[in-house]
Amino acid sequence: MEDYKQLLTKLNETIWDYAELKFCEHHSAQAMADVMRDQGFEVEMGLAGMDTAFTAKAGAGHPVIGLLAEFDALSGLSQCANVVHPCPREGTGNGHGCGHNLLGTASVGAALMLRDYLKESGRSGTVVLVGCPAEEGGSGKAYLARAGVFDGLDVALTWHPGGGNAVMTGSMQANCQAYFRFKGKSSHAAAAPYLGRSALDAVELMNVGANYMREHIEPTDRLHYAVTDTGGISPNVVQNHAEVIYLIRSTDSDKVKALYDRVCKIAQGAALMTETQVEIVFDKACSNVLSNSVLEQLLYDSMCAVPLPQYTEQELEFARAIKETYQDVDPGSDLSLLGVTGAKKRQLSQRYREMPMADFVVEHQHQDMNIPGSSDVGDCSHVVPTAQFVGACFTPGTPAHSWQMVAQGKSGTAVKGMLYAASVLAHAGRQVVDDPQIAVRAREEFIRETEGKPYVCPIPPEVLPNMNANS
Numbered sequence: 001m002e003d004y005k006q007l008l009t010k011l012n013e014t015i016w017d018y019a020e021l022k023f024c025e026h027h028s029a030q031a032m033a034d035v036m037r038d039q040g041f042e043v044e045m046g047l048a049g050m051d052t053a054f055t056a057k058a059g060a061g062h063p064v065i066g067l068l069a070e071f072d073a074l075s076g077l078s079q080c081a082n083v084v085h086p087c088p089r090e091g092t093g094n095g096h097g098c099g100h101n102l103l104g105t106a107s108v109g110a111a112l113m114l115r116d117y118l119k120e121s122g123r124s125g126t127v128v129l130v131g132c133p134a135e136e137g138g139s140g141k142a143y144l145a146r147a148g149v150f151d152g153l154d155v156a157l158t159w160h161p162g163g164g165n166a167v168m169t170g171s172m173q174a175n176c177q178a179y180f181r182f183k184g185k186s187s188h189a190a191a192a193p194y195l196g197r198s199a200l201d202a203v204e205l206m207n208v209g210a211n212y213m214r215e216h217i218e219p220t221d222r223l224h225y226a227v228t229d230t231g232g233i234s235p236n237v238v239q240n241h242a243e244v245i246y247l248i249r250s251t252d253s254d255k256v257k258a259l260y261d262r263v264c265k266i267a268q269g270a271a272l273m274t275e276t277q278v279e280i281v282f283d284k285a286c287s288n289v290l291s292n293s294v295l296e297q298l299l300y301d302s303m304c305a306v307p308l309p310q311y312t313e314q315e316l317e318f319a320r321a322i323k324e325t326y327q328d329v330d331p332g333s334d335l336s337l338l339g340v341t342g343a344k345k346r347q348l349s350q351r352y353r354e355m356p357m358a359d360f361v362v363e364h365q366h367q368d369m370n371i372p373g374s375s376d377v378g379d380c381s382h383v384v385p386t387a388q389f390v391g392a393c394f395t396p397g398t399p400a401h402s403w404q405m406v407a408q409g410k411s412g413t414a415v416k417g418m419l420y421a422a423s424v425l426a427h428a429g430r431q432v433v434d435d436p437q438i439a440v441r442a443r444e445e446f447i448r449e450t451e452g453k454p455y456v457c458p459i460p461p462e463v464l465p466n467m468n469a470n471s
């Protein structure tokens, strides 16, 4: 790790500075690919119709260990680093509010260390770093899965920066997203309203219908919408166009599809009622995360084996000052506590409330629970046995997608968390190289869970990555 500390610290800063949005991470992906190429990896850039998707390979033979790297930022989160108040950064409207600068960089570090181990040990094994664009609302990994990029892997490992250290378990939700575009007839709203047919009425009626539908869906299902076009700002014109976007979540892709079909019927009903037309544009989808207890245990053992970071007083002071800015947030919502319930959750939440940085690994227990929220890691997990963990980079409870998360992205604590995560991933990879039976057992569990059914991408074949969408 000492060999790569400087390189990784710099790469993390570079990607944080670029702060590029989904599918437009040209500089960030290039920066990572350049590092890999310089280090002797075989790099393939531009996969599955995405310029910023890449793989970097080294080694030969089985086990083939995939490490997932993300690097996209979020819009509306421009923020200076290492300050404890909101302070937009000049020259960009974006910011790394989910820590994907750290995520991708640690995976790069793990790939380098694992390659070195393969070389030194002379053992059979291949390491594949998969550069995954557009995690934030783009479902980049679903397109990679559809194109077969994960097919040759024996296991896939990844992580996510958060406020604590924990192996992720349970299943995150499958989802899909679609635009409903209504077209009507404009008219003077006072002089000739009877000639107009309002597209905005159709959007409103559709939303009313969807809100009644909520009574008749499973408690774990979710419907979210945003009106993306109100048809103009003049109330005295009958709006002849309007649009609403729906994001639908459930426990698996089949259930999402069934909900989506019902929402489409409601849209058609709204169009019928208002004598407007509706065009439905499917945007993207991702699968639920399929957990793997064999790989979860592997990650937990590695998290316990690698020494946790030690922080300087100055670093802890910064973490405390950040904590002061969001006292009303529930630390139980931290990514690292999603798999914990009951008294244990209350107790750990209280510890998180008091401590500037988490200094322990949450005891792991494999869970078969539904976790609200989605990740396109789901699609990778339906192709290859996959597991992920959360590594402490931020003061516990830091809300995701917030200026506080952006501000901490280059801090000493975040960099130490990133280096820890790289070491954990590399350690886990080494265990699989030393004992390929781990990959075999993980595959057996995967086959049991999927009942041998092949992966079906929840995105229809004709739908391509939506490069024009805003984050």
Ligand SMILES: [Zn+2]
Residues within 6 Å of the ligand: 098, 099, 100, 135, 160
């Ligand atoms: Zn994220």
